[in-house]
Amino acid sequence: MNRAGPLASLVLLPLLAVSARAADVTIYRCTDASGHLTLRDTPCRAGEKQEARNMVRPTDPPPRPPAPAAAPAAPATAREPAPRYIVMTPPQPLYECIAPDGERYTSDTGEGRARWEPLWGFGYPAVPLHRRGGGVSADIGFHDGDVRGRVRIGDDGRPHHRPAVLVPAVPSGQWVYDECHRLPQAEVCDRLRDERYELNRRWNIAQPSERAQIDRETRGIDARLTNDCGDS
Template structure:
Protein backbone atom coordinates (compact mmCIF):
# COMPACT_ATOMS: atom_id res chain seq x y z
CA UNK A 1 0.00 0.00 0.00
CA UNK A 2 1.23 3.52 -0.85
CA UNK A 3 0.41 6.32 1.57
CA UNK A 4 1.60 9.94 1.46
CA UNK A 5 0.97 12.33 4.33
CA UNK A 6 1.40 16.10 3.93
CA UNK A 7 2.16 17.89 7.19
CA UNK A 8 3.45 21.46 7.28
CA UNK A 9 4.65 21.29 3.66
CA UNK A 10 6.51 17.96 4.17
CA UNK A 11 5.38 14.81 2.43
CA UNK A 12 5.65 11.47 4.23
CA UNK A 13 5.54 8.37 2.04
CA UNK A 14 4.34 5.06 3.34
CA UNK A 15 4.64 1.93 1.20
CA UNK A 16 2.37 -0.97 1.92
CA UNK A 17 1.25 -4.11 0.15
CA UNK A 18 -0.54 -3.53 -3.13
CA UNK A 19 -3.89 -5.07 -3.72
CA UNK A 20 -3.79 -8.12 -5.94
CA UNK A 21 -6.30 -6.52 -8.32
CA UNK A 22 -4.01 -3.58 -9.04
CA UNK A 23 -0.78 -5.57 -9.05
CA UNK A 24 -1.55 -6.94 -12.47
CA UNK A 25 -2.59 -3.60 -14.02
CA UNK A 26 -0.44 -1.01 -15.70
CA UNK A 27 -2.55 1.82 -14.13
CA UNK A 28 -2.88 2.62 -10.43
CA UNK A 29 -5.53 4.68 -8.58
CA UNK A 30 -4.15 7.24 -6.15
CA UNK A 31 -6.51 8.52 -3.47
CA UNK A 32 -6.05 12.04 -2.12
CA UNK A 33 -7.39 12.02 1.44
CA UNK A 34 -7.89 15.08 3.67
CA UNK A 35 -8.87 14.65 7.29
CA UNK A 36 -10.77 17.10 9.51
CA UNK A 37 -7.55 18.79 10.56
CA UNK A 38 -6.56 19.53 6.96
CA UNK A 39 -3.79 16.92 6.74
CA UNK A 40 -3.32 15.48 3.22
CA UNK A 41 -2.61 11.83 2.61
CA UNK A 42 -2.01 10.04 -0.68
CA UNK A 43 -2.97 6.37 -0.73
CA UNK A 44 -3.53 3.59 -3.22
CA UNK A 45 -6.59 2.49 -1.23
CA UNK A 46 -9.82 4.41 -0.54
CA UNK A 47 -9.72 7.03 2.19
CA UNK A 48 -10.84 6.27 5.71
CA UNK A 49 -14.27 7.09 6.94
CA UNK A 50 -14.72 10.81 7.66
CA UNK A 51 -11.91 11.93 5.27
CA UNK A 52 -12.41 13.93 2.15
CA UNK A 53 -11.41 11.73 -0.81
CA UNK A 54 -10.20 12.58 -4.31
CA UNK A 55 -9.17 9.71 -6.66
CA UNK A 56 -6.79 9.97 -9.64
CA UNK A 57 -5.67 7.36 -12.15
CA UNK A 58 -1.88 7.28 -12.66
CA UNK A 59 0.48 5.15 -14.66
CA UNK A 60 2.12 2.50 -12.58
CA UNK A 61 5.90 2.96 -12.52
CA UNK A 62 7.72 0.38 -14.57
CA UNK A 63 11.28 -0.73 -14.64
CA UNK A 64 13.15 0.46 -17.68
CA UNK A 65 13.75 -2.13 -20.35
CA UNK A 66 17.00 -4.05 -19.95
CA UNK A 67 19.92 -2.43 -21.62
CA UNK A 68 21.14 -4.35 -24.63
CA UNK A 69 24.45 -6.04 -24.37
CA UNK A 70 27.19 -3.83 -25.71
CA UNK A 71 28.13 -4.75 -29.21
CA UNK A 72 31.74 -5.69 -29.71
CA UNK A 73 33.72 -2.93 -31.26
CA UNK A 74 34.93 -3.94 -34.67
CA UNK A 75 38.67 -3.77 -34.81
CA UNK A 76 40.78 -3.90 -37.89
CA UNK A 77 43.45 -6.56 -37.61
CA UNK A 78 46.50 -5.56 -39.55
CA UNK A 79 48.43 -8.56 -40.71
CA UNK A 80 52.12 -8.36 -39.93
CA UNK A 81 54.37 -7.91 -42.91
CA UNK A 82 55.76 -11.13 -44.29
CA UNK A 83 59.13 -12.15 -42.98
CA UNK A 84 61.93 -11.33 -45.38
CA UNK A 85 63.15 -14.22 -47.44
CA UNK A 86 66.57 -15.38 -46.38
CA UNK A 87 68.83 -17.26 -48.70
CA UNK A 88 71.43 -19.48 -47.10
CA UNK A 89 74.19 -20.62 -49.40
CA UNK A 90 75.76 -23.83 -48.20
CA UNK A 91 79.02 -24.80 -49.80
CA UNK A 92 79.52 -28.57 -49.89
CA UNK A 93 82.62 -29.86 -48.11
CA UNK A 94 85.71 -29.89 -50.26
CA UNK A 95 87.32 -33.29 -50.66
CA UNK A 96 90.87 -34.06 -49.63
CA UNK A 97 92.98 -36.69 -51.33
CA UNK A 98 95.87 -38.76 -50.09
CA UNK A 99 98.56 -39.35 -52.70
CA UNK A 100 101.49 -41.78 -52.70
CA UNK A 101 104.75 -41.35 -54.61
CA UNK A 102 106.61 -44.32 -56.17
CA UNK A 103 109.06 -44.10 -53.25
CA UNK A 104 106.22 -44.55 -50.74
CA UNK A 105 106.02 -40.95 -49.56
CA UNK A 106 102.48 -39.84 -48.62
CA UNK A 107 101.09 -36.34 -49.02
CA UNK A 108 97.66 -34.72 -49.30
CA UNK A 109 96.19 -32.79 -52.20
CA UNK A 110 92.99 -30.83 -52.86
CA UNK A 111 92.59 -32.59 -56.22
CA UNK A 112 92.70 -36.19 -57.34
CA UNK A 113 95.60 -35.39 -59.66
CA UNK A 114 98.88 -36.22 -57.98
CA UNK A 115 102.14 -34.41 -58.61
CA UNK A 116 103.36 -34.94 -62.20
CA UNK A 117 106.71 -36.53 -63.02
CA UNK A 118 108.42 -37.42 -66.27
CA UNK A 119 109.29 -41.07 -66.86
CA UNK A 120 110.84 -42.78 -69.89
CA UNK A 121 108.54 -45.06 -71.83
CA UNK A 122 110.67 -48.09 -71.16
CA UNK A 123 109.90 -47.79 -67.44
CA UNK A 124 106.23 -48.41 -68.14
CA UNK A 125 106.74 -51.20 -70.70
CA UNK A 126 106.95 -49.39 -74.04
CA UNK A 127 109.82 -50.25 -76.44
CA UNK A 128 112.08 -47.35 -77.36
CA UNK A 129 114.67 -46.71 -80.06
CA UNK A 130 118.07 -45.85 -78.70
CA UNK A 131 121.30 -44.81 -80.35
CA UNK A 132 124.06 -42.31 -80.34
CA UNK A 133 122.78 -38.79 -80.77
CA UNK A 134 124.61 -36.79 -83.44
CA UNK A 135 126.96 -34.21 -82.06
CA UNK A 136 126.89 -35.73 -78.57
CA UNK A 137 130.04 -35.00 -76.65
CA UNK A 138 130.92 -37.27 -73.78
CA UNK A 139 131.26 -35.32 -70.58
CA UNK A 140 129.46 -32.23 -71.89
CA UNK A 141 127.39 -30.39 -69.24
CA UNK A 142 123.71 -31.25 -69.07
CA UNK A 143 121.43 -28.49 -70.41
CA UNK A 144 119.55 -26.60 -67.72
CA UNK A 145 115.75 -27.01 -67.92
CA UNK A 146 113.70 -23.91 -68.72
CA UNK A 147 110.94 -22.70 -66.40
CA UNK A 148 109.78 -24.14 -63.10
CA UNK A 149 107.69 -27.01 -64.49
CA UNK A 150 109.50 -30.34 -64.61
CA UNK A 151 110.42 -31.37 -68.11
CA UNK A 152 111.71 -34.45 -69.79
CA UNK A 153 115.32 -35.31 -68.97
CA UNK A 154 117.82 -34.37 -71.62
CA UNK A 155 119.02 -37.95 -72.08
CA UNK A 156 118.74 -41.37 -70.49
CA UNK A 157 121.78 -43.70 -70.45
CA UNK A 158 121.27 -47.13 -71.96
CA UNK A 159 124.42 -49.22 -72.42
CA UNK A 160 126.42 -46.37 -73.86
CA UNK A 161 123.56 -45.03 -75.94
CA UNK A 162 120.97 -42.36 -75.19
CA UNK A 163 117.24 -42.25 -75.60
CA UNK A 164 116.22 -39.57 -78.04
CA UNK A 165 114.50 -36.60 -76.35
CA UNK A 166 110.76 -36.91 -76.05
CA UNK A 167 110.73 -40.67 -75.68
CA UNK A 168 108.87 -40.52 -72.38
CA UNK A 169 105.62 -39.37 -70.81
CA UNK A 170 104.16 -37.54 -67.84
CA UNK A 171 102.62 -39.63 -65.09
CA UNK A 172 101.00 -38.57 -61.84
CA UNK A 173 101.02 -40.05 -58.38
CA UNK A 174 98.06 -42.19 -57.42
CA UNK A 175 95.55 -40.39 -55.17
CA UNK A 176 92.39 -41.56 -53.38
CA UNK A 177 89.75 -39.50 -51.49
CA UNK A 178 89.72 -39.50 -47.69
CA UNK A 179 86.51 -39.89 -45.60
CA UNK A 180 85.12 -36.57 -44.39
CA UNK A 181 85.89 -37.38 -40.74
CA UNK A 182 89.51 -38.06 -41.71
CA UNK A 183 89.60 -34.83 -43.71
CA UNK A 184 88.54 -32.83 -40.63
CA UNK A 185 91.16 -34.57 -38.48
CA UNK A 186 93.89 -33.78 -41.01
CA UNK A 187 92.81 -30.13 -41.21
CA UNK A 188 92.81 -29.77 -37.40
CA UNK A 189 96.28 -31.34 -37.20
CA UNK A 190 97.52 -28.92 -39.85
CA UNK A 191 95.93 -26.02 -37.96
CA UNK A 192 97.65 -27.06 -34.72
CA UNK A 193 100.99 -27.37 -36.52
CA UNK A 194 100.67 -23.83 -37.85
CA UNK A 195 99.94 -22.48 -34.37
CA UNK A 196 103.03 -24.18 -32.94
CA UNK A 197 105.26 -22.65 -35.66
CA UNK A 198 103.97 -19.13 -35.25
CA UNK A 199 105.90 -18.12 -32.09
CA UNK A 200 109.27 -19.15 -33.48
CA UNK A 201 108.69 -17.78 -36.99
CA UNK A 202 110.18 -14.58 -38.36
CA UNK A 203 107.95 -11.58 -39.02
CA UNK A 204 107.89 -12.21 -42.77
CA UNK A 205 107.03 -15.87 -42.20
CA UNK A 206 104.24 -14.93 -39.78
CA UNK A 207 102.36 -13.14 -42.54
CA UNK A 208 102.38 -16.33 -44.58
CA UNK A 209 101.31 -18.33 -41.53
CA UNK A 210 98.42 -15.94 -40.85
CA UNK A 211 97.19 -16.32 -44.42
CA UNK A 212 97.35 -20.11 -44.15
CA UNK A 213 95.64 -20.00 -40.75
CA UNK A 214 92.71 -17.97 -42.12
CA UNK A 215 92.34 -20.41 -45.00
CA UNK A 216 92.23 -23.38 -42.63
CA UNK A 217 89.82 -21.63 -40.25
CA UNK A 218 87.39 -20.88 -43.09
CA UNK A 219 87.56 -24.45 -44.36
CA UNK A 220 87.09 -25.94 -40.89
CA UNK A 221 84.08 -23.69 -40.28
CA UNK A 222 82.43 -24.64 -43.57
CA UNK A 223 83.37 -28.31 -43.90
CA UNK A 224 83.68 -29.43 -40.27
CA UNK A 225 81.42 -27.11 -38.30
CA UNK A 226 84.21 -25.13 -36.66
Protein backbone atom coordinates (compact mmCIF):
# COMPACT_ATOMS: atom_id res chain seq x y z
CA MET A 1 0.00 0.00 0.00
CA ASN A 2 2.84 2.36 0.78
CA ARG A 3 4.36 1.73 -2.63
CA ALA A 4 1.08 2.36 -4.42
CA GLY A 5 0.65 5.82 -2.88
CA PRO A 6 3.61 7.50 -4.59
CA LEU A 7 2.81 5.79 -7.89
CA ALA A 8 -0.78 7.01 -7.82
CA SER A 9 0.45 10.50 -7.16
CA LEU A 10 2.76 10.34 -10.15
CA VAL A 11 -0.14 9.24 -12.40
CA LEU A 12 -2.52 11.94 -11.16
CA LEU A 13 -0.09 14.82 -11.66
CA PRO A 14 0.04 14.57 -15.47
CA LEU A 15 -3.74 14.23 -15.56
CA LEU A 16 -4.13 17.37 -13.52
CA ALA A 17 -1.72 19.17 -15.79
CA VAL A 18 -3.65 18.02 -18.86
CA SER A 19 -6.95 19.15 -17.39
CA ALA A 20 -5.44 22.50 -16.42
CA ARG A 21 -4.20 22.99 -19.96
CA ALA A 22 -7.31 21.70 -21.66
CA ALA A 23 -8.00 25.21 -22.78
CA ASP A 24 -4.52 25.54 -24.40
CA VAL A 25 -3.71 24.67 -28.02
CA THR A 26 -0.26 23.66 -29.30
CA ILE A 27 0.58 24.83 -32.81
CA TYR A 28 3.49 23.15 -34.60
CA ARG A 29 5.49 25.04 -37.21
CA CYS A 30 7.04 22.43 -39.51
CA THR A 31 9.70 23.27 -42.08
CA ASP A 32 10.75 20.59 -44.55
CA ALA A 33 14.10 20.27 -46.33
CA SER A 34 13.00 22.57 -49.17
CA GLY A 35 12.04 25.32 -46.71
CA HIS A 36 8.29 24.88 -47.08
CA LEU A 37 6.48 25.96 -43.89
CA THR A 38 3.40 24.15 -42.61
CA LEU A 39 1.29 24.91 -39.53
CA ARG A 40 -0.20 21.83 -37.78
CA ASP A 41 -1.87 20.85 -34.55
CA THR A 42 0.14 17.58 -34.41
CA PRO A 43 3.91 17.04 -34.17
CA CYS A 44 5.95 17.41 -37.32
CA ARG A 45 7.02 14.47 -39.45
CA ALA A 46 10.44 12.92 -39.22
CA GLY A 47 13.09 15.00 -40.93
CA GLU A 48 11.13 18.29 -40.54
CA LYS A 49 12.28 21.11 -38.35
CA GLN A 50 9.70 21.55 -35.62
CA GLU A 51 8.81 24.62 -33.58
CA ALA A 52 5.91 24.35 -31.09
CA ARG A 53 3.92 27.22 -29.64
CA ASN A 54 1.22 27.03 -27.01
CA MET A 55 -1.78 29.26 -27.63
CA VAL A 56 -5.00 29.78 -25.76
CA ARG A 57 -7.95 28.15 -27.50
CA PRO A 58 -10.44 30.85 -28.44
CA THR A 59 -13.77 30.61 -26.71
CA ASP A 60 -17.11 32.06 -27.64
CA PRO A 61 -18.01 35.27 -25.84
CA PRO A 62 -20.78 35.12 -23.28
CA PRO A 63 -24.22 35.52 -24.77
CA ARG A 64 -25.28 39.09 -25.32
CA PRO A 65 -28.03 40.19 -22.96
CA PRO A 66 -31.35 40.70 -24.71
CA ALA A 67 -31.96 44.21 -25.90
CA PRO A 68 -34.55 46.10 -23.89
CA ALA A 69 -37.92 46.31 -25.50
CA ALA A 70 -38.23 49.40 -27.62
CA ALA A 71 -40.61 51.99 -26.33
CA PRO A 72 -43.75 52.34 -28.44
CA ALA A 73 -43.30 54.97 -31.10
CA ALA A 74 -45.21 58.13 -30.55
CA PRO A 75 -48.11 58.46 -32.93
CA ALA A 76 -47.21 60.58 -35.92
CA THR A 77 -48.95 63.88 -35.94
CA ALA A 78 -51.00 64.47 -39.02
CA ARG A 79 -49.51 67.16 -41.20
CA GLU A 80 -51.76 69.60 -42.84
CA PRO A 81 -51.58 69.34 -46.63
CA ALA A 82 -49.84 72.14 -48.42
CA PRO A 83 -52.25 74.72 -49.80
CA ARG A 84 -53.12 74.40 -53.46
CA TYR A 85 -53.61 77.49 -55.55
CA ILE A 86 -56.03 77.31 -58.45
CA VAL A 87 -56.17 80.13 -60.97
CA MET A 88 -59.61 80.43 -62.52
CA THR A 89 -60.39 82.60 -65.50
CA PRO A 90 -63.80 84.28 -65.32
CA PRO A 91 -66.23 83.19 -68.04
CA GLN A 92 -65.98 85.15 -71.25
CA PRO A 93 -69.24 87.01 -71.97
CA LEU A 94 -71.28 86.60 -75.13
CA TYR A 95 -73.63 89.21 -76.56
CA GLU A 96 -76.61 88.93 -78.90
CA CYS A 97 -77.02 91.73 -81.42
CA ILE A 98 -79.96 92.65 -83.64
CA ALA A 99 -79.57 94.09 -87.13
CA PRO A 100 -82.14 96.55 -88.61
CA ASP A 101 -83.65 93.76 -90.73
CA GLY A 102 -84.24 91.62 -87.61
CA GLU A 103 -81.23 89.35 -88.06
CA ARG A 104 -79.82 88.10 -84.74
CA TYR A 105 -76.13 87.27 -84.32
CA THR A 106 -73.61 86.96 -81.48
CA SER A 107 -70.59 89.10 -80.59
CA ASP A 108 -67.77 88.53 -78.11
CA THR A 109 -67.11 92.24 -77.54
CA GLY A 110 -70.64 93.59 -77.14
CA GLU A 111 -70.17 95.88 -80.15
CA GLY A 112 -72.53 95.22 -83.01
CA ARG A 113 -71.87 95.60 -86.70
CA ALA A 114 -71.31 99.13 -87.94
CA ARG A 115 -73.36 100.61 -90.77
CA TRP A 116 -73.39 104.00 -92.48
CA GLU A 117 -76.59 105.99 -92.05
CA PRO A 118 -77.26 109.21 -94.05
CA LEU A 119 -78.19 112.32 -92.11
CA TRP A 120 -81.73 112.45 -93.43
CA GLY A 121 -82.27 109.17 -91.73
CA PHE A 122 -81.94 111.10 -88.44
CA GLY A 123 -84.32 113.93 -89.40
CA TYR A 124 -81.81 116.36 -90.91
CA PRO A 125 -83.31 118.29 -93.89
CA ALA A 126 -81.92 117.78 -97.38
CA VAL A 127 -80.88 121.07 -99.04
CA PRO A 128 -81.95 121.38 -102.71
CA LEU A 129 -79.29 122.59 -105.12
CA HIS A 130 -80.05 125.08 -107.90
CA ARG A 131 -78.03 125.50 -111.05
CA ARG A 132 -77.79 129.16 -112.07
CA GLY A 133 -75.69 130.22 -114.99
CA GLY A 134 -72.45 128.26 -114.82
CA GLY A 135 -72.51 127.55 -111.08
CA VAL A 136 -74.43 125.77 -108.35
CA SER A 137 -76.08 127.45 -105.35
CA ALA A 138 -78.36 126.53 -102.47
CA ASP A 139 -80.57 128.45 -100.06
CA ILE A 140 -80.65 127.31 -96.43
CA GLY A 141 -83.08 128.74 -93.92
CA PHE A 142 -82.26 128.98 -90.21
CA HIS A 143 -83.65 130.41 -87.00
CA ASP A 144 -82.19 130.98 -83.56
CA GLY A 145 -84.86 132.01 -81.13
CA ASP A 146 -86.43 135.18 -82.58
CA VAL A 147 -83.71 135.53 -85.21
CA ARG A 148 -84.62 134.06 -88.57
CA GLY A 149 -82.84 134.28 -91.92
CA ARG A 150 -81.53 132.49 -94.95
CA VAL A 151 -78.03 131.76 -96.17
CA ARG A 152 -77.19 131.42 -99.86
CA ILE A 153 -74.20 129.20 -100.68
CA GLY A 154 -72.78 129.03 -104.21
CA ASP A 155 -70.75 130.90 -106.82
CA ASP A 156 -71.70 133.95 -108.93
CA GLY A 157 -71.48 132.14 -112.25
CA ARG A 158 -68.77 134.36 -113.72
CA PRO A 159 -66.57 132.15 -115.91
CA HIS A 160 -63.36 134.20 -115.63
CA HIS A 161 -63.15 134.36 -111.86
CA ARG A 162 -62.68 131.62 -109.23
CA PRO A 163 -65.73 131.40 -106.96
CA ALA A 164 -65.03 133.18 -103.69
CA VAL A 165 -67.57 131.45 -101.49
CA LEU A 166 -67.50 129.78 -98.06
CA VAL A 167 -68.84 126.23 -98.18
CA PRO A 168 -69.33 124.65 -94.76
CA ALA A 169 -68.25 121.02 -94.33
CA VAL A 170 -71.46 119.25 -93.44
CA PRO A 171 -71.27 115.46 -92.95
CA SER A 172 -73.67 113.49 -95.09
CA GLY A 173 -74.08 110.65 -92.56
CA GLN A 174 -72.54 108.78 -89.63
CA TRP A 175 -71.64 105.27 -88.48
CA VAL A 176 -74.24 103.47 -86.37
CA TYR A 177 -73.76 100.16 -84.50
CA ASP A 178 -76.35 97.46 -83.97
CA GLU A 179 -77.75 97.18 -80.47
CA CYS A 180 -76.41 94.25 -78.39
CA HIS A 181 -77.22 92.78 -74.95
CA ARG A 182 -75.33 90.26 -72.81
CA LEU A 183 -76.62 86.67 -72.65
CA PRO A 184 -76.92 84.65 -69.40
CA GLN A 185 -74.08 82.18 -68.84
CA ALA A 186 -76.35 79.14 -69.26
CA GLU A 187 -77.49 80.46 -72.65
CA VAL A 188 -73.85 81.12 -73.59
CA CYS A 189 -72.92 77.47 -72.90
CA ASP A 190 -75.88 76.17 -74.93
CA ARG A 191 -74.97 78.32 -77.90
CA LEU A 192 -71.33 77.26 -77.75
CA ARG A 193 -72.38 73.60 -77.78
CA ASP A 194 -74.66 74.28 -80.77
CA GLU A 195 -71.80 75.99 -82.57
CA ARG A 196 -69.46 73.05 -81.91
CA TYR A 197 -72.08 70.63 -83.23
CA GLU A 198 -72.44 72.74 -86.39
CA LEU A 199 -68.65 72.80 -86.87
CA ASN A 200 -68.52 69.00 -86.58
CA ARG A 201 -71.27 68.71 -89.18
CA ARG A 202 -69.44 71.08 -91.53
CA TRP A 203 -66.17 69.16 -91.07
CA ASN A 204 -67.75 65.95 -92.39
CA ILE A 205 -68.72 67.60 -95.67
CA ALA A 206 -65.90 70.15 -95.95
CA GLN A 207 -63.02 70.04 -98.39
CA PRO A 208 -59.60 69.04 -97.02
CA SER A 209 -58.41 72.65 -97.39
CA GLU A 210 -61.29 73.86 -95.19
CA ARG A 211 -60.93 71.32 -92.42
CA ALA A 212 -57.81 72.95 -90.92
CA GLN A 213 -59.75 76.18 -90.28
CA ILE A 214 -62.68 74.23 -88.82
CA ASP A 215 -60.28 72.36 -86.52
CA ARG A 216 -58.88 75.65 -85.19
CA GLU A 217 -62.36 77.00 -84.50
CA THR A 218 -63.38 73.75 -82.80
CA ARG A 219 -60.32 73.82 -80.50
CA GLY A 220 -61.15 77.37 -79.45
CA ILE A 221 -64.75 76.46 -78.62
CA ASP A 222 -63.65 73.31 -76.74
CA ALA A 223 -61.24 75.36 -74.59
CA ARG A 224 -63.96 77.89 -73.84
CA LEU A 225 -66.48 75.17 -72.93
CA THR A 226 -63.95 73.58 -70.56
CA ASN A 227 -63.16 76.84 -68.79
CA ASP A 228 -66.55 78.59 -68.81
CA CYS A 229 -69.01 75.68 -68.77
CA GLY A 230 -67.15 72.81 -67.06
CA ASP A 231 -67.34 70.50 -70.09
CA SER A 232 -64.65 67.83 -70.26
